[in-house]
Amino acid sequence: MSSIPSVQKVSLFRENGGPEVLRYEEDFPVPKIGATDLLIKNKFAGINFIEVYFRKGIYPSEKPYLLGREAVGVIVAKGDRVEKYNIGDKVAYLSGSTFAQYTKFPQDGNLIKLPENITVEKEKTIAGSLVQGLTALTFVEEAYNVQKGDFILLYAAAGGAGLIFDQLLKKKGARTIAVASSDEKLQLAKEYGAEFVINSSKEDIVQRVKEITGGKGVDAAFDSIGKDTFETTLEAVKRKGTIVSFGNASGPIPPFPINRLSAKNLKILRPQLFGYLAEPGEWDHYSSELVRLIDSGELKINISKVYPLKDYKQATEDLESRKTVGKLVLEIPE
Structure with a gap:
């Protein structure tokens, strides 16, 4: 491991607050690996809204909190008992602490081995699609098993996750009602598969x-918006309908009496991605399906902008x- 530096460049926060608490540090320690760990040198990392919840303190976190959820990179070191992977393997994976040059990762973690000759564009695409692509794939199967002809209300329909949901819902034969804040965003949602559109800034x-x-x-x-849309969603869902609440973009939903669901026999759930990927077979099934959909062109990932890590x-x-629309990605410095 002599070629591995002792410090690295990272993006983190040391206290909760707005964007002003974010820090770009160039002398953060490179993690030490154990016998069953990998050390991955990151190349691209996807940006996800969940980081905002940790930064604001909506979700608790230890400090300093090194940001990141997903990345593409190359294995540069491995522990003595690692047999499945080799130094030089290109990989995509889900993990915390990916807004960094190096991430420590267990050999039995959720990881996809990538082809040696993968293009830079495909690396960006996969780095920007793991969390949101797997979220959409699992949610339309398991959170609510979407059936042909179902009317589906989808908020933030032109965001990174939204554009993937648009495509998967159309593939299942659903009639998607896309909600976004501008006509430009709604036009994009339609291009990606939404059938109906609602401009939330000027329509009821x-x-x-x-x-x-x-x-x-x-x-x-x-519903990935949370507090500002919850009452609207309760009204918009039909008798025996389902609310899948999975975000807090406007803040957490305040506590409410559960008997409010009784009037229409509603179901409500608050899933998170890792609850659908806990078993190795689940990870293998959904990750291979995501890569297949991207490779075949059936699923288009809109990487709208790439920022350097320091930005x-x-x-x-x-x-x-x-x-923004689509997905934002960070390029990690060499």
Whole structure:
């Protein structure tokens, strides 16, 4: 391991707050690996909104908190008892602490081995699709098993996850009602598979949902917004419908009495991706299906911008101000 430096460049925060607490540090220790660990040198890492929840303190975290959820890189060192992987293997994986030049990773963790001759563009695509692609894939199968003809309400329909949901829902034969804050975003959602659109900045969501569904409401809603949309979603879902709540973009949903679901016999769940990938067979199934969909061209990942690691603060400001569409990715310095 003589060629591995002792310090590295990272993006982190040491206290909770707004984007101003983010720090780019150039002398953060490179993690030491054990007998069953890999050391991965990262090349690209995807940016996900969940980092905002940790930074703001909505989700608790230890400090300093090294950001990141997903990455593509190459194995540069391995422990004595690692047999499945070799130094030089190109890999994609889910892990914390990927906004860094190096990440320590267990050999039995969720990891995909990539072809040696993979292109840089494909590396960016996969780095930017793991969390959101696997979220969409698992949620439309397991959180709510979408059926042909179902009316589905989808918020943030032109974001990184939204554009993937648009495509997968269309593939399942659903009738997607896309919600976004501008006509430009809604046009993009339509291009990616949404059938109906609602501009949340100038239209009444519930009224439009009722018009589109003949007064019944939607079979299910995928709501990543949280506090600001919860009451709307409760109204928009039909009798025996399902609410899949999976984000806090506007803040956490306040506590509510569970008997509010009784009026329409509603189901509500709060899934998280790793709950669907806990067993090796689940990871193998969904990760191979994601790679297959991308390779075949059936699933298009819109990487709208790549920022250098040192500019993560700017990237998250752009993301949080709702200026962006598609997926944002960080390029990790050599």
